[in-house]
Amino acid sequence: MRKISVIELLSNYRLAMLSHVRESSVKNSVKNSVKQVHGMLVKEGSCLVEMKRWFEDITTKVTLRIIAGNAKIEVDDGFRAALKAFFDLGGAFILADAIPFLRWFDFGGYEKEMKKTGKKMDDLLQMWLDEHKRRKFSGEAAGAEKGFMDVMLEILDDGTHEALNFFDADTINKATCLGFIVAGTDTTTRSLTWALALLLNNPHELKKAQEELETHVGGQRQVKESDMKNLVYIQAIIRETMRLHSPIQLLTMRENTEDCILHGYHVPAGTRLFVNLWMLHNDPQIWPDPGEFRPDRFLTTHKDVDLRGKHFDLIPFGSGKRGCAGVSFALQVMEFTLASLIHAFQITTPTGEPIDMTESSGFPTKKVRPLEVLLAPRRPREFYEGLVTDV
Numbered sequence: 001m002r003k004i005s006v007i008e009l010l011s012n013y014r015l016a017m018l019s020h021v022r023e024s025s026v027k028n029s030v031k032n033s034v035k036q037v038h039g040m041l042v043k044e045g046s047c048l049v050e051m052k053r054w055f056e057d058i059t060t061k062v063t064l065r066i067i068a069g070n071a072k073i074e075v076d077d078g079f080r081a082a083l084k085a086f087f088d089l090g091g092a093f094i095l096a097d098a099i100p101f102l103r104w105f106d107f108g109g110y111e112k113e114m115k116k117t118g119k120k121m122d123d124l125l126q127m128w129l130d131e132h133k134r135r136k137f138s139g140e141a142a143g144a145e146k147g148f149m150d151v152m153l154e155i156l157d158d159g160t161h162e163a164l165n166f167f168d169a170d171t172i173n174k175a176t177c178l179g180f181i182v183a184g185t186d187t188t189t190r191s192l193t194w195a196l197a198l199l200l201n202n203p204h205e206l207k208k209a210q211e212e213l214e215t216h217v218g219g220q221r222q223v224k225e226s227d228m229k230n231l232v233y234i235q236a237i238i239r240e241t242m243r244l245h246s247p248i249q250l251l252t253m254r255e256n257t258e259d260c261i262l263h264g265y266h267v268p269a270g271t272r273l274f275v276n277l278w279m280l281h282n283d284p285q286i287w288p289d290p291g292e293f294r295p296d297r298f299l300t301t302h303k304d305v306d307l308r309g310k311h312f313d314l315i316p317f318g319s320g321k322r323g324c325a326g327v328s329f330a331l332q333v334m335e336f337t338l339a340s341l342i343h344a345f346q347i348t349t350p351t352g353e354p355i356d357m358t359e360s361s362g363f364p365t366k367k368v369r370p371l372e373v374l375l376a377p378r379r380p381r382e383f384y385e386g387l388v389t390d391v
């Protein structure tokens with residue numbers, strides 16, 4: 001399944017074909033906010049927007065769109081509620097995880113709730129899959145834009161794929177798509193929320209990003225995905241954000257197959273190991289002033305450090321055979337969304353004070369505290385008029 005994901009679904013070729021989907025989703029959100037901002041400005045002089053929800057809308061829309069292609073799938077509040085329940089349950093503290101025999105009692109009703117949420121999500125994905133099959137067999141899908149569900153229907157259709165020795169085709173298709181939704185939406189939303197919060201607390205860096213956008217894009221048109229190669233400071237902001245606040249702090253578990261000696265310690269085969277990203281990303285010997293937000297380091301001293309798992313000092317997407325399958329997609333969405341937001345709006349905190357990012361403030365932990373900001377348009381109204389309204 002990883003091969004299918006990496007080669008067929010998240011390959012550079014496929015991602016290049018989907019560039020218009022990413023662009024239109026982001027532009028649409030900017031346009032909606034502009035309408036809101038202009039409306040509010042007339043009434044109240046400013047507009048308060050909750051940015052976590054704003055980012056979540058974009059990342060969910062883009063992800064669902066690449067999964068469904070242009071098939072009509074239903075994404076209502078029921079889906080959003082199930083997704084939220086999924087993440088809340090994933091982070092819940094469950095006593096039976098530590099003391100397995102307590103599972104019998106299901107204290108707090110978590111297991112029952114998990115089964116209910118799992119069923120709800122599976123029912124929804126089955127509905128989407130049925131719609132994709134209907135389009136395929138009716139010939140409607142021919143020539144239409146393909147989503148991941150369509151591609152997987154084609155790949156699994158001849159009944160010979162290796163994965164079919166383990167699961168039936170429908171389960172593979174639904175589970176892979178659900179895996180992308182779960183792995184891709186919350187992680188990118190959290191990272192974008194952190195990036196914006198860091199910029200608001202570091203106005204000098206925000207100004208540098210604005211200046212870069214003025215130089216390479218200007219005020220006459222919108223940012224395009226093809227501009228991103230020139231927007232190196234925005235790319236550095238995302239890297240520095242991932243270093244400081246990687247949404248995943250412990251990589252998925254590894255197990256060594258052979259005995260080995262590590263820093264003089266004997267580690268027997270079969271030892272389970274968690275890689276602590278926070279330690280790597282905050283090591284003062286590698287990252288001077290590790291607690292500081294300094295995107296500049298990625299244009300100077302750490303220019304050659306990338307995020308794709310080759311430099312072990314910075315591996316927010318993991319590394320190796322099980323490294324993140326969606327790293328390119330995630331970076332494209334995050335960089336373009338941040339650039340479009342900064343280009344279109346003047347962004348400030350409601351009080352003019354910095355955001356309290358201390359752990360005790362709860363920002364932005366599991367019960368993510370909202371990130372409310374004041375948005376004001378940076379451009380005249382006509383500037384926004386060419387933006388899409390339909391994605």
Ligand code: HEM
Binds near residue numbers: 321324
């Ligand atoms: C900021 C965004 C993201 C971060 C920080 C992130 C991080 C990670 C990490 C740390 C892993 C485990 C890697 C390892 O253990 O070596 C992982 C796995 C994975 N990610 Fe991401 N991810 C992000 C976005 C995405 C997106 C957008 C997608 C897909 C659309 C995605 C799909 C996957 C998949 C399928 C795996 C499992 C790979 C495997 O087990 O073979 N991720 N991700």
